[in-house]
Each structure stands twice: as C-alpha cells, then as structure tokens.
Amino acid sequence: MYTQLPFDELKVDPTQKKRVAYFYDSDVGNYAYGAGHPMKPHRIRMAHSLIMNYGLYKKMEIYRAKPATKQEMCQFHTDEYIDFLSRVTPDNLDMFTKEQIKFNVGDDCPVFDGLFEYCGISGGGSMEGAARLNRGKCDIAINYAGGLHHAKKSEASGFCYLNDIVLGIIELLRYHARVLYIDIDVHHGDGVEEAFYTTDRVMTCSFHKYGEFFPGTGELRDIGVGKGKHHAVNVPLRDGIDDATYKSIFEPVITKIMEWYQPSAIVLQCGGDSLSGDRLGCFNLSMQGHANCINFVKSFNVPMMVVGGGGYTMRNVARTWSFEAGLLNNIKLPQELPYNDYYEYYGPDYKLDVRPSNMYNANLPEFLNKILTNIISNLENTKHAPSVQMNEVPRDAEDLGDVEEDTTEALDTKGGSQQARDEIIQPDNEYYDEDDKDKEERNINEESKPTDTDGDVKMDENSEKPVVTEEEMKEINELNSEN
Numbered sequence: 001m002y003t004q005l006p007f008d009e010l011k012v013d014p015t016q017k018k019r020v021a022y023f024y025d026s027d028v029g030n031y032a033y034g035a036g037h038p039m040k041p042h043r044i045r046m047a048h049s050l051i052m053n054y055g056l057y058k059k060m061e062i063y064r065a066k067p068a069t070k071q072e073m074c075q076f077h078t079d080e081y082i083d084f085l086s087r088v089t090p091d092n093l094d095m096f097t098k099e100q101i102k103f104n105v106g107d108d109c110p111v112f113d114g115l116f117e118y119c120g121i122s123g124g125g126s127m128e129g130a131a132r133l134n135r136g137k138c139d140i141a142i143n144y145a146g147g148l149h150h151a152k153k154s155e156a157s158g159f160c161y162l163n164d165i166v167l168g169i170i171e172l173l174r175y176h177a178r179v180l181y182i183d184i185d186v187h188h189g190d191g192v193e194e195a196f197y198t199t200d201r202v203m204t205c206s207f208h209k210y211g212e213f214f215p216g217t218g219e220l221r222d223i224g225v226g227k228g229k230h231h232a233v234n235v236p237l238r239d240g241i242d243d244a245t246y247k248s249i250f251e252p253v254i255t256k257i258m259e260w261y262q263p264s265a266i267v268l269q270c271g272g273d274s275l276s277g278d279r280l281g282c283f284n285l286s287m288q289g290h291a292n293c294i295n296f297v298k299s300f301n302v303p304m305m306v307v308g309g310g311g312y313t314m315r316n317v318a319r320t321w322s323f324e325a326g327l328l329n330n331i332k333l334p335q336e337l338p339y340n341d342y343y344e345y346y347g348p349d350y351k352l353d354v355r356p357s358n359m360y361n362a363n364l365p366e367f368l369n370k371i372l373t374n375i376i377s378n379l380e381n382t383k384h385a386p387s388v389q390m391n392e393v394p395r396d397a398e399d400l401g402d403v404e405e406d407t408t409e410a411l412d413t414k415g416g417s418q419q420a421r422d423e424i425i426q427p428d429n430e431y432y433d434e435d436d437k438d439k440e441e442r443n444i445n446e447e448s449k450p451t452d453t454d455g456d457v458k459m460d461e462n463s464e465k466p467v468v469t470e471e472e473m474k475e476i477n478e479l480n481s482e483n
C-alpha cells in the first residue's frame with residue numbers, strides 16, 4: 001500500500017486564479033509571552049514584512065479583522081474561562097490563584113500584557129476568514145495569527161488560549177455540510193479533534209510526531225466516537241521524516257478523504273514546527289516539503305482557510321509562510337529575499353529556503369505501510385456515511401454590495417476607525433469589486449447580542465439557506481459541553 005513517491009519540484013498554474021483574502025493585524029507582533037518563551041508572535045510580523053516586500057499585496061486583498069468578542073469566543077469556550085482571560089493581567093495575577101490552576105495558565109501559557117487582545121486578533125481573523133468563505137467572497141482566506149490548535153473549551157494548553165480554529169469551523173458549519181480540518185503542525189491537533197470528536201460534520205486529520213512528545217494524544221486508533229466514529233484521522237509519525245516520505249503518506253491520505261468524505265470547505269493548519277531545524281520540533285521537512293502540503297490541498301479547488309500554528313525558529317517560519325502565501329496566489333516566489341524590515345534575521349544567505357538536515361528518518365516503510373493501510377481501511381467507513389446529505393451546499397445569492405455599507409462612516413463603525421486603521425491595498429487585477437471591502441461579515445447579529453456573557457448564541461436570521469439549523473448548531477454546542 002505504501003509507496004515512496006519521488007519529491008518533484010512544486011508546480012503552480014498561473015492561469016488558475018484564486019481570490020485570496022489575507023488577514024493581518026499589525027498589533028500582533030507586539031505581544032510577548034515573556035523572556036525565553038519559544039512562542040514569539042513577532043514571527044507573524046516577520047512573515048508579513050516578507051509577504052509585503054515580495055509584492056503579494058498586489059495579488060490578494062488584505063484585511064484587518066475586527067477582534068473576536070467575548071460573545072463570539074463563548075461559542076466554543078466557557079463563559080467563566082473567557083471571563084478569566086479578559087480580566088487577568090500580570091499585575092492582578094495574585095487575585096486568581098485558584099483560576100490559574102483551573103484554567104492551566106502559568107509556565108507554558110503565561111499571563112502577559114494584552115493577552116486578551118492577542119486572543120481577539122487570532123480569533124477575529126479566523127472567524128472573519130470563515131465568514132468571507134461562507135459568502136463566496138474569496139476562495140482562500142489566510143490568518144497566520146491563528147492556528148492555535150491546543151486550546152480547550154475551558155483550558156489553555158501548549159501556548160494556546162483561544163481556539164480560533166474551532167471558532168472558524170463553527171462559522172463554516174453554518175453554510176457547509178462537511179468541513180475537513182488538516183493539521184501539519186509537528187504536534188497533535190488535540191483541541192480541534194476533541195471539539196468535533198463526536199460529530200461527522202467535521203473530519204479532523206492530524207499528522208504529527210507521536211511518542212514521548214507533547215501533548216501525548218493522537219494515536220492511530222483514535223478515530224472518533226458515536227456519530228464521529230471514523231471522522232478523526234491520526235497519522236502518528238516518528239522523528240526525522242523527510243519531504244518525500246511526508247508526501248508519500250500525506251497525499252494518499254488526503255486523496256482518500258477528499259474522495260470519500262467530500263468536504264465543501266477545508267481548514268489547513270500550517271504549523272511551522274514540522275520544519276527542519278525547528279527549536280521544538282523533530283521532523284526534517286524543507287520549506288518545499290512543507291509547502292507541498294499546502295499546494296496539494298489547494299489543488300482540490302475547495303474553499304479553504306489557511307491558518308498558522310506552531311513554529312519556533314522564527315526566520316524559517318516567516319520564510320515558509322511567505323512562500324506558501326505565494327503558492328496560494330499561484331506564484332513561486334524567487335529565492336532572493338527582498339529587502340524587508342527584518343532582513344538581518346535571514347543571514348548569512350538571505351535566501352527564501354529552509355533546507356533539510358542529514359538527520360536519521362525513523363519512519364521506515366513497514367511502519368508507514370501499517371499506518372496507511374489502517375487509515376485507508378477506516379476511511380472506507382466514511383464513504384457516503386455522513387448524516388448530512390451529500391448534495392450540493394446551497395450558496396447565498398451573489399452579494400452585489402451595498403453602497404450604504406461602503407461609506408467611510410459605515411466602515412468606521414466596525415470597532416473603531418476601521419478604514420483609518422486598515423491598510424487596504426487595491427489588488428492589481430480586475431477580479432474584485434472595488435467597493436467590496438471589509439463589511440460586516442460574521443453571522444452573529446451585533447445588535448442582538450446580550451451585553452452579559454450568558455453564552456446564549458444568537459443565530460443570524462438574515463442568512464439565506466444556512467445548512468445548519470438552529471437545532472444542529474445546538475447539538476454541536478452540546479457536544480462541546482459534554483466534558
């Protein structure tokens with residue numbers, strides 16, 4: 001079953017236009033987990049500077065999302081956890097001794113200045129990206145401030161506090177019958193898997209290092225329960241996996257999932273800690289090997305959200321995410337790095353490349369064969385199995401824009417001076433409606449929101465033909481509250 005595929009040069013088709021919406025908030029690079037902590041939000045700013053200086057702003061639309069509100073966060077997380085995140089600061093930490101233990105903040109997940117705002121940025125980007133995909137306003141949404149896959153319903157974990165991915169998927173489920181989540185971070189995507197473990201509306205598929213490694217979950221035999229049985233896929237890998245080997249397991253697994261599960265939207269977590277030379281990781285992927293996954297998933301032409309994740313050797317994360325943003329725009333960025341704000345980080349070669357090392361690949365063909373055979377045979381059970389019919393997902397009528405909404409005043413109502421804060425750069429192709437800027441995108445009705453945090457999620461009554469009924473959404477929310 002397992003065949004080692006050759007690793008060919010990545011190919012892009014420049015004629016295949018994709019509408020890409022890229023979310024970035026310039027504040028994100030200012031947050032710091034603390035001295036010596038491996039997670040550095042600054043890497044997102046580094047990636048952004050490269051992306052801009054390569055000129056990708058000419059190809060995609062750039063947005064600053066409105067930060068996720070407490071109300072929005074509570075669609076997945078508990079009120080008391082979100083309330084705690086919104087109130088705790090390094091200065092009042094003493095008042096929250098009990099909560100620190102309860103919500104697992106401390107060493108790995110420290111309380112730092114602006115923690116809640118940081119969570120809001122990460123969550124806002126993924127929710128707004130999902131909303132734009134829902135409305136057919138883009139084919140691909142990118143949020144590198146997102147991808148925080150370890151966060152739990154009422155617990156921080158593995159440098160993650162708010163699970164922006166779960167929030168984004170919940171948004172997608174309003175319009176999409178089946179959503180596929182793919183995770184190529186070196187760590188198991190446990191928070192997302194857990195959130196959707198008992199439903200067949202979401203299939204999660206995580207490729208990760210397994211065995212004496214954080215978070216310790218993600219065994220081959222963990223396949224979901226109840227309705228969700230066979231809808232969690234785990235690919236446990238060993239140290240030193242290289243480009244050709246990763247491709248040889250990634251492509252057949254994803255191909256089978258696409259064939260049998262037929263998702264209408266995909267969320268791809270692009271954790272950069274699976275790259276060679278990562279400070280915490282133990283895989284041996286080059287930039288090309290990592291990017292091949294993004295290029296491969298994109299080739300299915302299904303609406304896709306791309307989020308960040310781990311990645312602890314900043315210069316390599318920034319390089320790889322920039323290269324991948326290029327691929328998502330059908331461009332292979334040239335090797336020579338353009339001058340950018342953080343040019344000195346990329347010495348001595350100043351090249352857009354992450355090379356593999358000569359480390360030993362502990363993933364032997366017999367081992368991979370066993371994994372692949374097992375996964376493929378499990379996946380056969382998903383063939384035409386989901387409880388939601390396999391027919392086409394209805395889309396909203398084309399949004400021709402509303403002149404009212406496009407006035408400066410209207411734009412400014414979106415959380416402060418949206419237009420003033422945004423650096424919306426006009427793309428160089430005629431693909432977009434000039435007025436099609438960042439409007440109210442999410443499905444939660446702002447006006448109808450209760451001001452307290454009773455967690456009573458209001459459904460958008462204006463959305464046409466949503467796939468998820470209120471009943472189903474309740475069911476999904478209940479699944480999340482079972483533990």
Ligand SMILES: [Zn+2]
Nearest residue numbers: 185187273310
């Ligand atoms: Zn990770």
